[in-house]
Amino acid sequence: MSRALVIVDIQRDYFPGGAMPLEGPEEAAANAGRVLKTFRAAGDPVLHVQHLSPAGAGFLEEGTPGVEIADAVRPAAGEVVVRKDAPNAFLRTDLEQRLRALDIDEVVVVGMMTSMCVDATTRAGADLGFRMTLVPDACAAPALEHDGRRVAGADVHAAFVAALGQAYATVTPASEIA
Template identity: 60%
Template sequence: MTRALVIVDIQNDYFPGGAFPLVEPEAAAANAAEVLGAFRAAGEPVVHIQHVSADPEATFMRRGSHGDEIHELVAPAAGEIVLQKAHPNSFLGTHLESTLRDLGADEVVVLGMMSSMCVDATVRAASDLGFDVTVVHDACAAPDLEFGGTSIPGGAVHAAFMAALSDSYATVVPAARLAQTH
């Protein structure tokens, strides 16, 4: 089984001082860096996904801004693939599926930001396309949300999405367990 790491949207706008900071993005990015290091050491393929909004009215991830840059903890190395997207689903409007197929990947390991949006959409799409999917839960982060007058803390948002994904779409593991498999 050949697997590839897909790093979704770990970008500066999601960190303190950015336009849309998440809950504990630093811890998630540190765990993502650990997994990235393990994939690099094993010579396994890595695909970076970068959300870029061309809309000049966008409140975050505006093309050309510091906020849309991939965070330094998981910055692409020379030769690593970087695909830009404009939708939550990393497969929509990109060459992600053909890239993974060309790499011979039948398993994708997904981590990144936001658990409740782009990670969720990407994982579900990968599963629907027939890939075996693993999500590194502690290398993902979510925002605090509000619905119907109820505030939902980011930790609860993240846990709910990981629980839903683990039900039918993916195997959900911590970074330390994944790094041990290399």
């Protein structure tokens, strides 16, 4: 069995001072960096995903500092960067083709936002037949509001991880990725 790490949208706009700061992005990025180090040391493939939004989108706008990939997971020479414009990293990109060309069975996912792009990418990967592993402490989510009620980012994150763990992914903390 071969595996690949897919790092979804760990970009500057999700950190303090960015256009859409999440809850706990620094810790999530640090854990993602540890997972990345493990994959690099093992010689396993790493694919970075970078979201690029058009001007006026409010965040992750192409050409702004906010789209830059965070230092904790900065791509190394030779590592693939897949650029996308939708939450699902498989939609209108060559991510699936790249993974299939590498004969990947298992896709390990880290990234931002748990409630949007991580969720969409994990579900799509499972639907495409990949064995998905989600690293929850290497992901972060925003606080959201519904029906006049604020939902804390930690609760948003927990709800999405719990749902993904039921049918779409094996949920494994960063410390257990070897």
